[in-house]
Amino acid sequence: MSSGQFVSECTADAITRAAQQLKAGSLVALPTETVYGLGADATNAAAVARIYEAKGRPADHPLIVHVSEMADISEWADEIPEYAISLGRKYWPGPMTLIFIRSSLAQDFITGGQDSIGLRVPDHVVALALLAEFKELGGKGIAAPSANRFGHVSPTSAAAVNAELADYLVDGDLILDGGPSQVGVESTIIDCTGIAPRILRPGAITAEMIEQVTGLHLEESETDIRVSGSLENHYSPEARVALDCQPQPGDGFIALASVHTPQGVVRLASPANNEEFARVLYAALRSADERSLTRVVVHQPAGDDISVAIRDRLLRASRGR
Structure with a gap:
């Protein structure tokens, strides 16, 4: 095609x-x-x-x-x-x-x-x-x-x-x-x-x-309902995803804009806040594969907003395909 x-x-x-x-x-x-x-x-x-x-x-x-x-x-x-x-x-x-x-x-x-x-x-x-x-x-x-x-x-x-x-x-x-x-x-x-x-x-x-x-407290007990994106390994690029460690030369790097990029590291995304982090995350991971990078280091955002979803996706991505 x-x-x-x-x-x-x-x-x-x-x-x-x-x-x-x-x-x-x-x-x-x-x-x-x-x-x-x-x-x-x-x-x-x-x-x-x-x-x-x-x-x-x-x-x-x-x-x-x-x-x-x-x-x-x-x-x-x-x-x-x-x-x-x-x-x-x-x-x-x-x-x-x-x-x-x-x-x-x-x-x-x-x-x-x-x-x-x-x-x-x-x-x-x-x-x-x-x-x-x-x-x-x-x-x-x-x-x-x-x-x-x-x-x-x-x-x-x-x-x-x-x-x-x-x-x-x-x-x-x-x-x-x-x-x-x-x-x-x-x-x-x-x-x-x-x-x-x-x-x-x-x-x-x-x-x-x-x-x-x-007005209700969320139910927290386990359930056997299967839903999309619930497997341990998911959302994974070909590159290996490493979380919250120091990137090395040749690595891809995704972190908030306030985080410094070490020399020789390929900056894939520098979002200004957690909402932008979510918006650009998947495109940045795809960019790593397009550039044939073997590892992407992600410094995860903190908080209890959309950052919870970001950390969920990144944990699954870090386990590979």
Whole structure:
């Protein structure tokens, strides 16, 4: 395939075509505020199977279904607690996925055989326009894990999607170029199947934010619910990732701008704050591979904001592929 063959600008016509292609069973990589997702009709088993094939994703690893508005979750979920409604009203559209007991619409090929379903309303003008167009065509939702090979670094640009997946796409598939992702790490996943919420994957919606809205203390006991990005090894570039150590000449280096870069070290990113750190992290890790670096040292940001999600992703990345 020629470089960029699948990439399309996000014109109104392109979004309409993308919705039609999804309905016909094709794959569409779409921009969201977190990372780019590889989308398929969430009710089409054959189309969803192509997501797993393109990503090399284990069959028991569940997918998140994206819907156009909060009202749509009632088709996918059987039990929706009041605290989940409060979270949806506050943080949707936004970087938050809620886990519910599934309805009959959510089949095993979406849930990984579990009795739960993950749902999200993304906060990106292109994603929302595509979801609205798809809904007009009778679509119920778009299943969309990150648009990369399983275990690799998630893409935050259309170019990164193309570099990662072009060899696994076919005629009819599309990559919608909606610019760089503004959050940069995947959504917070919150288990809403119990009497209190539980964070299953940290993201931009923090524990403090959840407790403030719900008035509930987070559940902290263990759960056997499987969710995206929960394996010990994940988010990994080809380069080895080392955390909070002194970089050596020839290493790549990612740290806040206030941290000095030693001589001979390749500075990959110098974010000004934790939010920018999240936004540029994955592109910086990809840059290390593009430069054929063998090691990347990351000085992790501190705090209990989005830095919690950054540290979670980096810990998994440091364990390799």
